[in-house]
Amino acid sequence: MSLKAIRITGLILTIILGLIFTLSAFLKLTLNETAIKQAASFGIDARIYQFIGIIEIVSLVLFITPRTGVLGSLLLIAYMGGAIVTHLQHHQPIAMAVAVQIILWLTAYIRFPELRQRLLNKIQ
Template sequence: MNDLAPPVPVVDPKRPPTAVLWTGRVLSVLVTLLFLMSAVGKFFVSPQMEEGVEKLGIPMDIMVPLGILEATIALIYFVPQTAVLGAILLTGYMGGTIITHWRVGDNFVFNIIIGVVVWLGIFLRDRRLWDLLPWRRV
């Protein structure tokens, strides 16, 4: 009997490894900041923004409500208890941005990447999502 042996650390199977968890948190914070900056930009309209919005065929009078919507969804995504709902809502929002840019012939690859990073951030933070993907285990 060795009473001096160090205790065996208990690993929580529902918690991702620390590095994975922090990577997910950082990605989620970056996504949240990106959407909040975009939302704030909709409150302060510049001539360049007016030109871009006109090119996309979006009426200027919906910029403030769109900014409020974007900020609200970003905050829902940021809160851990509502993050999955936020990811779903951000996915829908990004779908709208993709089709809007695609319709006028703009490049929309960046919008797809943002959508992937939205889910990657939450996937790395919440191990329960790992079981939802049909990946084979070796």
């Protein structure tokens, strides 16, 4: 795969993730009725849910910014790990959260050569 194709793929995946996390954070920050009901079913009150939305937006901004992208990737990966555990605890489907987690890892691997190099050096 050419360098140009790799960059385009990384950009497209970043845009997709940006849209997903922006929508998710928007629903939390605006206290969307459906989102609040889901949060309540997990035992999370509305105020905490808004704070989670702020954390999500900050992590997303760090992820999108090239200079802080690795940190943002790690924060979003950890965030999705928490979402997966929460869904498992409450017997909710995890397929979507796992898919987003996989896309996050792939995007980080494609976008950040320094992360890719560190991961590959540890494996060898």
